[in-house]
Amino acid sequence: MAAITVPVAEDIIGPTPGQRLRKRILGHRGVMIGSVILGIIILMAVLAPLIAPYDPYEQTLTNRLVPPVWADAGSWTHPLGTDGLGRDYLSRLMYGAQISLFIGFATALISGVIGTIMGVAAGYFGGRVDLVVTFLITCRLSMPVILVSLAVVALVGSSLTVVVTVLGVLLWDRYAVVMRSATMQVRSLDYVAAASAAGCSTWRILVSEILPNVMNPLIVVATLEVAHAVLLEAALSFLGLGVQPPLPSWGLMISEGKDYLLFDAWLITIPGICLFALLLAINLLGDGVRDVTAPENRS
Amino acid sequence: MSPTTTSATPPVLETRDLHCTFQVRQGMFKPKKPLHAVNGISLKVHKGEVLGLVGESGCGKSTFARILLGLQKATAGDVRIDGHATTDFTRKQISRRIQPIFQDPYSSLNPRKTIGTIITLPLSVHGVGDPSSWRGTVEKMMDLCGLPKRVYDSFPNQLSGGQRQRVAIARALVMRPEVVICDEPTSALDVSVQSQILNLLQDLRAELGLTYVLISHNLAVVEHMATSVAVMYLGRIVEQTDTDTLFRAPKHPYTEALLASVLTPEPGKGVPDAQLGATFPNPINPPPGCTFHTRCPKVMDVCRQIAPREITIDGSTVECHLHDRQLNAA
Numbered sequence: 160m161a162a163i164t165v166p167v168a169e170d171i172i173g174p175t176p177g178q179r180l181r182k183r184i185l186g187h188r189g190v191m192i193g194s195v196i197l198g199i200i201i202l203m204a205v206l207a208p209l210i211a212p213y214d215p216y217e218q219t220l221t222n223r224l225v226p227p228v229w230a231d232a233g234s235w236t237h238p239l240g241t242d243g244l245g246r247d248y249l250s251r252l253m254y255g256a257q258i259s260l261f262i263g264f265a266t267a268l269i270s271g272v273i274g275t276i277m278g279v280a281a282g283y284f285g286g287r288v289d290l291v292v293t294f295l296i297t298c299r300l301s302m303p304v305i306l307v308s309l310a311v312v313a314l315v316g317s318s319l320t321v322v323v324t325v326l327g328v329l330l331w332d333r334y335a336v337v338m339r340s341a342t343m344q345v346r347s348l349d350y351v352a353a354a355s356a357a358g359c360s361t362w363r364i365l366v367s368e369i370l371p372n373v374m375n376p377l378i379v380v381a382t383l384e385v386a387h388a389v390l391l392e393a394a395l396s397f398l399g400l401g402v403q404p405p406l407p408s409w410g411l412m413i414s415e416g417k418d419y420l421l422f423d424a425w426l427i428t429i430p431g432i433c434l435f436a437l438l439l440a441i442n443l444l445g446d447g448v449r450d451v452t453a454p455e456n457r458s
Numbered sequence: 459m460s461p462t463t464t465s466a467t468p469p470v471l472e473t474r475d476l477h478c479t480f481q482v483r484q485g486m487f488k489p490k491k492p493l494h495a496v497n498g499i500s501l502k503v504h505k506g507e508v509l510g511l512v513g514e515s516g517c518g519k520s521t522f523a524r525i526l527l528g529l530q531k532a533t534a535g536d537v538r539i540d541g542h543a544t545t546d547f548t549r550k551q552i553s554r555r556i557q558p559i560f561q562d563p564y565s566s567l568n569p570r571k572t573i574g575t576i577i578t579l580p581l582s583v584h585g586v587g588d589p590s591s592w593r594g595t596v597e598k599m600m601d602l603c604g605l606p607k608r609v610y611d612s613f614p615n616q617l618s619g620g621q622r623q624r625v626a627i628a629r630a631l632v633m634r635p636e637v638v639i640c641d642e643p644t645s646a647l648d649v650s651v652q653s654q655i656l657n658l659l660q661d662l663r664a665e666l667g668l669t670y671v672l673i674s675h676n677l678a679v680v681e682h683m684a685t686s687v688a689v690m691y692l693g694r695i696v697e698q699t700d701t702d703t704l705f706r707a708p709k710h711p712y713t714e715a716l717l718a719s720v721l722t723p724e725p726g727k728g729v730p731d732a733q734l735g736a737t738f739p740n741p742i743n744p745p746p747g748c749t750f751h752t753r754c755p756k757v758m759d760v761c762r763q764i765a766p767r768e769i770t771i772d773g774s775t776v777e778c779h780l781h782d783r784q785l786n787a788a
Contacts, residue, residue, distance in 0.1 A: 349566035353629065356527045357580040358553035371570040 183451045190451060193443030200437055204256035212238075213247035215254040215407050220245050227425050239429055242412075243419060248426075252433060255407040259389050259437065262323055262408070266388035267381050269327025274334025275377060281335070282342025283365060292335060299332045304391065312400040322401050326388050337380050341373040375449050382445025386438040393434060409434050468541035469502040470669050471526070471556070471637050476500070476535035478521055482742060493742050495521040497693030498535070503637070508663070508670040510684030510701065512677060512716065514738055518693040519673045523641045526671065528552040539637075554584065557630035561642035563622035567614040573600075573625050574610040580633045596632060602665070603628040604658060620651035624658065631662065637669045644679060656683060677720050681705055689713050692741055692749045699774025709776045711756050748779065756780060 184190055203210075219241070226232050227240040227248070239248035281292035308325045315321050345351065346369065354368045393410025395401030397417075402408040404415070409430040416426030478496040495518040503509045513519050524530035526537055528549045536543040539555050557580075560566040567576055577596045581587070587595070597607055603624045614622055623643065630638055643659065644652040656679060662668060674680050680687055681701060688698040689712060697710040708714045739745055745752050751761040758779060766777045 349560040349562060350568040352524075352527075352529055353558060353560065353566055353626070354568075354579065355529055355549065356553055356556075356558045357629070357633075358550035358583045359579070360550075363583070367571075368568055372568065374570075 180451070184447075187447050187451055189443040190447030193440045193445075193447055196436055196440035197444055200256050200433070200440065201260065203253050204260050207250075207253035207257055211247075211250035211253045213250045215246060215250040216405050218244045218246055224419070224423050226423070227429070230425070240423075240425060242415065242426060248429065251407040251412060252409075252430065255409045255412055255430065256433070256437075258319070258402060258406060258408040259392065259410070259434070262319070262326070262392045262402075263385040263389040263437075263441075265323045266326040266330060266392075267385040269323070270330040270384060270388075271334055271377070271381050273328070274331030274380075275338050277331065278335040278338025279342045279365060279369060279373070282339040283346055283369060285343075289339070292339065296332055296335050296339075299329070302329070304329050305394065308391070308395060309398065309400055312395065317395075317400050317403055319402055319406070322392060322395060326391055330384055330388060330391075333380050333384065334377070337376045338373055341376045342369055345369050345372045375452065378448050378452075379445050382441050382448075386441050389434065389437060467505070469538075470505045470540060471501075471503040471671070472538040472541070473499050473501050473526075474535050474538065476522070476525060476537065477533050478518075478525055478530060479533045484742075491742050494693050494744070495741070496525065496532070499690075499693075499695055500535075501688060501695065501698070503669055503671060505636070505669055506663075506667065507686060508672055508684045510680035510687040511671060511673045511690060512675060512680055512687060513690035514675065516738060516741065517690045518741075519690055520641060522690070523558070523639050523671070523673055526637075526639055527556055527558050550584070553580070553635075554633055555635050556637045556639060557633065557635040559623075559626055559630050559638060559640045559643045562646045563619055563626050564614075564646070566626050567622055569614055572611050572613055573605070573617070576614070576625060577629045577632055580629065584633065586633070596628075599628045599632045600625075602662065603631070618651075619647050620654060623647060623651075623655050627655075627658065627662070631666065631668075634666065635668075637671065639671045639673070641673045642675070643672070645674070645676060652679075659683070677716065689716065692739065692744055694749070694777065695775075696750065696778070697774065697776045703772070703774055709771070709774065709781055710778050711754050711780070712750050715753075715755070748777075 222237070222241050222245040223243060225234070225237045225241040225245075228235055228238050230240075237247050237249070239252065242248055242251065277292045277295065281289040304326075307329060308322075311325050312321060351364060351368050354364050359368070389409075392401050392408065393413060396408050396410035397414040399414065402411050404411060412430040413427050413434070416423075416430070419426045476496055476499045477494065480493045480495055481490040482493045483490050497518070499522060501509070511519055511522070521530060525532050528544060528547070536545055538544065539547075539552070544552050567573075571579075574593070574596060577599060578592050581592050581595065582589070586592075593610075597610065600607065600610070605621060605624050605628060609617060609621065609625075614625070617625065627643075640659065644655050647655060659670070660683065663670060670683070672680065672683055684701045686698065686700045687704045688695045689704075689710065690696070691712050697704070697708070697713050699709075704713065705717065708717055739749065739752055745762075747763045748754070748761040748766050751757050754761065760779050764779075766779045766782065769776050769778070769781050769783075771781060
């Protein structure tokens with residue numbers, strides 16, 4: 160019996176933070192579903208040049224409006240059929256994913272950087288900085304995004320870069336509002352005072368004390384904004400002022416399909432469902448990431 | 459341990475006529491009004507002392523602590539460390555000598571960082587020694603504060619309140635500061651843990667030769683820990699003396715009332731009546747004369763008009779007309 164060793168406190172080492180994080184991710188259904196869908200769409204976009212069965216720009220006018228495989232007249236040569244110009248719909252969908260995702264993430268990134276800097280500065284420094292930022296937010300909120308981007312696109316001409324830039328510069332308001340209030344909350348906590356009393360520079364406090372603790376709302380807003388940007392791009396393309404044909408963005412595909420709505424509804428349904436799945440996946444993932452990384456769920 | 463024996467060396471921490479005034483907006487179109495959170499505090503703390511600072515909520519204790527730590531600028535007067543005014547120091551230089559321990563260990567530790575990172579932070583900010591030695595230093599300090607090594611990689615929310623407070627203490631002491639400002643170090647903790655933390659603070663003081671400024675409204679804690687006590691009322695120190703004298707023979711009526719308000723464990727005695735009657739006055743509109751006169755049971759006519767001056771009797775200082783012999787003789 161003497162052989163039984165009692166574990167010393169030092170020996171009981173729990174799982175490392177990384178292991179715990181992995182376990183929480185695997186246990187969260189929303190994250191799993193969201194990342195699987197998003198993963199498929201991203202894979203589809205990245206591997207489009209390799210796996211797309213046809214050139215998305217190649218028109219075969221003899222093969223116009225072939226219905227998808229599940230319709231009576233469908234065949235596996237064009238699994239999702241062809242559009243009004245005889246282009247393979249599956250290939251266009253894959254290349255379109257590239258563009259929609261690029262616009263979504265690039266816009267969310269640009270506006271995220273602008274909005275976070277403004278919001279954190281306003282929340283942390285307060286006073287005059289806060290006044291200026293709040294004024295800018297109010298100005299921004301008084302401008303309708305669609306109208307302004309329509310006007311800019313009409314003036315400058317439409318291209319992918321213009322759409323991304325315009326949306327990026329217009330969509331920072333939610334970041335700024337949320338980051339401002341989140342920062343104000345965190346700033347008043349004792350650990351910020353402790354870091355300050357430990358001699359940290361303002362920059363260090365912002366980067367290592369404030370930013371990590373406003374990450375949760377930031378992630379949630381960022382995912383919402385990715386979805387928002389994808390939708391806005393679709394709307395702009397639908398109005399003919401977003402991505403220009405023949406580039407295959409999902410919004411543009413919906414727009415091009417609208418003429419065939421009555422007889423060949425799949426032209427709208429397919430990109431529409433993809434758009435819906437993408438937005439759902441992003442939102443699920445955003446919510447899930449918040450749940451998983453929140454300190455209160457760490458125990 | 460009495461203040462008089464060490465008076466030859468300059469006090470390790472001293473404030474001279476410290477003021478801190480906030481401009482408070484009363485409404486959108488009303489002019490701002492000054493709020494004197496700290497209204498002329500002069501204190502001396504000698505090495506090895508524990509100065510207890512007591513007073514009601516809102517009397518300016520925490521603002522005073524923030525000024526000492528360099529987190530808040532004083533509007534007038536100065537704080538001196540070893541005789542040097544801290545206005546000449548940067549926040550970083552102050553932080554090597556004065557460190558805080560906060561009230562609430564649930565908000566004083568960054569929830570995103572591991573315990574090890576939290577305690578290492580001061581070392582890395584000041585670039586003490588070489589980074590490979592930090593872990594050793596931190597673990598030694600954790601050991602001193604009664605924390606097991608295995609929590610090094612834990613996050614704050616995996617620890618209990620008492621352990622968190624130990625982490626906060628370890629973080630404050632890892633730079634070996636001279637003065638530690640303890641802002642209600644135990645009031646957010648369970649009663650059973652409070653005494654552990656207080657004993658830890660006592661032991662560390664002896665071991666590391668620390669000086670404490672202990673802010674508390676728990677008089678039992680102050681009596682147990684402090685070598686001298688300052689009583690604060692509406693931004694001013696109304697009485698300051700060594701602990702024994704204060705608890706044995708309080709001079710200021712406010713101190714008397716504070717001591718009378720302490721609850722006894724005796725059942726059936728009910729809640730003590732401190733005879734303070736009216737509520738804490740609005741610090742934006744402090745009463746004229748002696749600011750305490752609205753609540754003072756021994757109020758005299760002169761209290762309503764003239765603010766009392768600082769009087770020194772038997773080694774303690776008091777601001778009260780009752781003890782002003784000149785005034786009483788006149």
